[in-house]
Amino acid sequence: MNIHAYEKLWLAASLVLIVLFIGSVTYGAVGAGIAMVDDAEGVIDPDALDEDDRFADPRVEEVGENEYEVYVVAGQFFFDPGTFEPIEVPEHSQVTFYVTSPDVIHSFSIPGTNANTMVIPGEVASMTVEVGDPQEYGIVCNEFCGGGHHDMEGEFHVVPEDEFTLEADE
Amino acid sequence: MTTYIERFPAEARVIRSTFFTAFIALGIGALFGLLQVLHRTDVHRLVDSADYYHILTIHGVLLALTFTIFFLAGVFTWGLTTSLDRGVVDVRFTWAWYGLMVGGTALAAIPMFGGLIDGIDMSAGVLFTFYAPLQAHPLFYLGLALFIIGTWLAGADWIWTYLAWRRENPDERIPLPTFMVLTTTLFWYLSSLGVAIAVVVFLLPWSLGLLEQVNPLLTRTLFWYFGHPVVYFWLMPTYMLWYVLLPKVAGGKLFSDPLARVVFVLFLLLSTPTGIHHQYLDPGIAEGFKFIAMTNTMFLLLPSLLTAFTVVASVEHGARQRGGTGYLGWLGALPWRDPVFTGMALAGLMFAAAGFSGMVNAGMNINYLVHNTFWIVGHFHLTVGTAVALTFMAVTYWLLPQITGKPIWSRSVGLAQVVTWFVGMTLMSNAMHRGGLSGVPRRTAEPQYENFDFTPAFGTMAELDAGVVIGGSLLFLSAVLFLGNVFVSLTGGKDLTSIPENAYAEALSGAEDGPLILDNLKLWLVIAVLLVVLTYALPIGAIIDRGGLLGPGGSPYPLVVESGRAISIGLGEVVA
Ligand code: HEM
Ligand SMILES: [Cu+2]
């Protein structure tokens, strides 16, 4: 097969480009330690969330110094916590969300940030974020989940250290 | 000088039917696109927000599946018969697959439109991705299954015709358009298997109440096993037109036939083992599997990059044949007044832009920012909504006279039409991309929330809304111009003398320059299957292992309390 010289050049450049892309993503995942949503959590029975000690009482929990875990149930058409009362965490902390669904597929997404995960019945999505200065964020479901999908929203508040109290301590 | 209809009158009739079906879908889809634009921006809300999703389901299905696939079935039939210079083996079989595809579409349409009509108790407001446990009426799944079987029979028709030609011409190289049809068909068999299994084995029995529940992650994964490759089912015929028709209307020749074959072989090999890149954000799938899908996806850029080179080189050759000179000066020598050329060229230009936003999507980590936002909608309106749709509309101005014997009513209106589409899409897609970056979700009737606002990096939400509305309206106008032009052309009389000969571009470097192994389709198919097994066996096995073939359930939505369901629950328990 005779390949034109320019064509060979283009082919080589394309391959280099592709390898660079793969390299940069690999660096992002391995080097910079950007964690992905994956299969780390076990499966869960979506019809028996009330028997699971994380989701029977969805909440914010302190698990270490400046480390928090948040258990969220995303259902048609609410986040609990999130919709009925805001999720609150103190500034400059590390927050891990655990989210599951009792009914259909939803998402748990904080617009304008890369905190974004699918929520699939039977699976628990986990995602760790570092929060900075106090700020109020919205939470939306961006996976179509039924007729009230557009009403499914919540709030996530990063509050000053001295204003933060855990529900349990109130 | 012969036109297609003179040489193949029987095939021309079938192609006319596939085109007209595609155009009906385009008309309804474009109208609903306009409704969506007006609804989301709150300019005008014709339907209840809960019914918005029925509109969106119809828009997605009719445009992404009906319009594209009916049109490409016609294009492939044209390309195959023209390049083999032989009719199909038995045109009754050709009508049979067309009939099955129409029947399937009609069945699926009943509940899709039923959801919009009060008093009809059927619905399919599940969008074109139909993720369980969202549940549609059984007719939706049944129609879909029949439609897909119809496309399989179409592929069988093309293979059958090719084999007949092969017996008559044992020593010839496969002509390029036929080669493209065959590789695409094999690829389609491989990739549509996923959705066929999801629908026939799980979703249809489940909607009938025969299965009590399904595994949402499994059916979702099977959907995306097909859902990404389906993009190439639209793109491969588009590329075929860029390779074999664009150089011709530009006045030149295809740069290299063997490289075009390499591109199609790469598509056959790499398109399917990539679907998991739609599931980067899914829990329950290990990071390693996502990584493999990402790597394959990046390599899948290669055939598109090669296409960009060949297409530009071929067009430049055409321009120089027409007397064009200079470093960039040759651009001026191109037939810009011809809607066929200009439409395809603008479609290709938009595709280059889409390539850029696509690379963002494919990077696993950047994907977190844009997944399921309006950015994605902006992206695929550049790919399927323009690179594919605008190419299909532009070549209609060339193919319609071939299959009807009637010249196009107005080529100037055609030119205005393709330019309007380009301008409208530039406005709409730009605003969608920017909205998505600030977090505006897709698939939402009311992207206005109570507790927070979106703040775009540049400009305001009002500006972005204006871009979407003005762009969407121009697109709708363009679709109306297109359909109107087609309609008026059809009411005119035949005039065969004014229609160019039915032919496609020759190659500067022809098939004889390529090694014979390129035409060994069996070999490529075997490798393609192996690659799919390698990338999918483990993740699918892991998903079944985790949740069970039919578990862990969730609740079907909408909850239909039918008498049939109560009886079938007993059955479901036996199965589960
Ligand atoms: C008149 C021209 C068009 C307009 C105004 C338009 C508008 C839109 C809008 C606003 C959405 C997003 C709705 C949402 O996410 O809430 C959408 C979705 C979509 N459009 Fe279009 N569109 C047009 C043409 C096309 C064409 C030609 C195609 C493909 C050939 C197409 C395929 C799709 C698909 C697949 C979706 C996604 C549906 C889903 O999310 O389930 N559109 N369109
Ligand atoms: Cu939701």
Ligand SMILES: [Cu+2]
């Ligand atoms: Cu939702």
